[in-house]
Amino acid sequence: MSMSNLVRSGANILMPFILVFGFYIVVHGHLSPGGGFQGGAVIATAIVLLMVAYSCDEVCTSLSKNILKNSETLGLLLFIGTALFALTAGLAFFGNWILDTGPLFATPVAFGINPGNLNTGGIVPVLNIAVGIEVLGAMGLLILAMLGGMKGDGDAE
Amino acid sequence: MKNILQAGILAVCAVAFLVAGLGLSFGTPAYTDMDDYMLLHGQEETGSNNIVSGVVFDYRGFDTLGEATVLFTVVLGAGLVFRRLGKKEDEYEYE
Numbered sequence: 001m002s003m004s005n006l007v008r009s010g011a012n013i014l015m016p017f018i019l020v021f022g023f024y025i026v027v028h029g030h031l032s033p034g035g036g037f038q039g040g041a042v043i044a045t046a047i048v049l050l051m052v053a054y055s056c057d058e059v060c061t062s063l064s065k066n067i068l069k070n071s072e073t074l075g076l077l078l079f080i081g082t083a084l085f086a087l088t089a090g091l092a093f094f095g096n097w098i099l100d101t102g103p104l105f106a107t108p109v110a111f112g113i114n115p116g117n118l119n120t121g122g123i124v125p126v127l128n129i130a131v132g133i134e135v136l137g138a139m140g141l142l143i144l145a146m147l148g149g150m151k152g153d154g155d156a157e
Numbered sequence: 158m159k160n161i162l163q164a165g166i167l168a169v170c171a172v173a174f175l176v177a178g179l180g181l182s183f184g185t186p187a188y189t190d191m192d193d194y195m196l197l198h199g200q201e202e203t204g205s206n207n208i209v210s211g212v213v214f215d216y217r218g219f220d221t222l223g224e225a226t227v228l229f230t231v232v233l234g235a236g237l238v239f240r241r242l243g244k245k246e247d248e249y250e251y252e
Binding site for chain 2: 031109
């Protein structure tokens with residue numbers, strides 16, 4: 001049930017831009033509007049585009065459900081693990097244990113309006129990336145479950 | 158009879174919506190110190206310039222954990238409902 005050649009070419013061109021935009025939203029979640037949930041949804045839109053332009057079987061050969069399942073579980077585990085690790089640093093659950101001491105994302109932020117530095121935020125960017133991975137897997141699994149049951153044979157126009 | 162009933166229900170809903178939307182005043186929300194505190198200390202305490210991200214992932218992190226768990230459960234339920242029956246790999250061994 002793949003669409004016409006024009007739609008497939010457009011999907012091929014748009015696909016990397018959608019992916020880059022989604023990763024940008026996820027990674028810049030602590031600086032600009034957006035975050036893990038929104039960016040993961042944008043990345044899942046790329047999977048929708050592929051499913052619409054190509055047939056389901058063509059997509060499912062290169063994108064297996066196990067990858068999405070594993071990414072969803074990995075995202076949730078990374079989220080809970082980052083939150084739990086604050087207990088070993090002597091903070092409360094979800095305490096910001098990277099904020100001033102960690103190797104990454106630990107630059108202190110000045111109060112007021114500043115242009116923003118990607119290397120700030122403590123656990124906020126880590127949790128953003130974890131949620132982004134999880135939402136990507138979850139939305140992809142939902143789309144594959146719902147669109148995967150369609151009959152792919154016959155009357156393609 | 159059915160048309161009259163439908164029109165009546167629609168009229169009641171429209172009047173209720175218009176009264177609620179136009180007639181009632183919004184009121185004065187109670188003053189809280191919470192928003193001022195987050196705006197003044199959020200940048201230094203969470204380290205993120207985006208105060209919304211700071212609230213969602215740091216101050217209210219437990220709530221976000223619940224959201225992520227809800228999404229996980231949604232995928233489990235949708236996978237249960239939309240599973241493909243009759244495929245070889247989905248069949249149980251004792252069937």
